[in-house]
Amino acid sequence: MRERAKRVMGVALVVVLAASGARAEDGNFFTNMLKYGGPTVPPSQPADLEPPYCPTVAVPEGGASIQTGAGTSLRYQIALGRLARECVRLQDGTISVKVGVEGHVLLGPAGTPGRFEAPVTITLKYGGKVLTTRTRRIPTMVPAGQAQGLFSLIEDNLIVPPAMVGDYDIEVRVGGAAAAPRAPRKTRKAPAAAATSEAPSTNPAPGE
Numbered sequence: 463m464r465e466r467a468k469r470v471m472g473v474a475l476v477v478v479l480a481a482s483g484a485r486a487e488d489g490n491f492f493t494n495m496l497k498y499g500g501p502t503v504p505p506s507q508p509a510d511l512e513p514p515y516c517p518t519v520a521v522p523e524g525g526a527s528i529q530t531g532a533g534t535s536l537r538y539q540i541a542l543g544r545l546a547r548e549c550v551r552l553q554d555g556t557i558s559v560k561v562g563v564e565g566h567v568l569l570g571p572a573g574t575p576g577r578f579e580a581p582v583t584i585t586l587k588y589g590g591k592v593l594t595t596r597t598r599r600i601p602t603m604v605p606a607g608q609a610q611g612l613f614s615l616i617e618d619n620l621i622v623p624p625a626m627v628g629d630y631d632i633e634v635r636v637g638g639a640a641a642a643p644r645a646p647r648k649t650r651k652a653p654a655a656a657a658t659s660e661a662p663s664t665n666p667a668p669g670e
Contacts, residue, residue, distance in 0.1 A: 516549035525635025536570025555624035567618040575604045
C-alpha cells in the first residue's frame with residue numbers, strides 16, 4: 463500500500479514539473495531559496511524617487527585656459543575641453559561626486575614638442591565657501607611633428623556633507639586653486655599732532 467502511494471506521488475510530481483516546463487521563475491520555491499535565502503520573495507524596497515542634486519560643472523572667469531608667452535612669443539596654451547560629472551547619494555546621506563575633465567596643450571609659434579604638465583583644479587563650494595579642492599598636474603605629451611597633445615582626468619570621492627547636498631557648486635579651472643580674497647588692510651591712524659600755542663612774550667622789547 464505504501465509502495466503504491468509513493469508511485470502515485472512520484473507520478474504526480476513528474477506531471478507537475480512537466481506542466482511547469484521546469485522554468486525558474488519568481489515564486490518558485492527552489493529559486494527563492496537560492497536567490498533570497500528563503501521560500502518567498504522579500505518585499506521590494508521603495509526606490510529613491512528623488513535623484514541627488516548634481517549641478518552642472520562651472521568654469522570660473524579666467525579659468526578656461528592659461529598660456530606661456532604671447533603673440534609670436536607664445537610657447538604653449540593649456541585649455542579645458544569637455545567636462546562631465548556624476549553624483550551618488552551614500553548611505554550616510556552624503557553625496558559622492560565624480561568629475562571628468564578633458565583638455566589639450568596647444569603649441570604656439572615659439573613652442574616645441576615635448577612633455578608638459580597640465581594643472582587642473584576641481585573645487586566644491588557651498589555658498590561661496592570651499593568644501594574641498596584638489597589640484598592635479600596631468601602629464602601631457604606633444605609628440606614630435608604634432609602641434610597639440612590631449613589629456614584627461616577622472617577625480618572621484620569628492621564628498622558633500624548631508625547638510626549641504628541641496629545647494630552646492632562644482633568648479634573646474636586650469637591652474638592652481640584661486641587665491642582667497644584678502645580682507646581689507648586696516649590702516650592705523652596717525653596720532654593727531656598736539657596743538658601748540660605761543661604765549662605772548664613777557665620780555666620787554668629792546669629800547670623799552
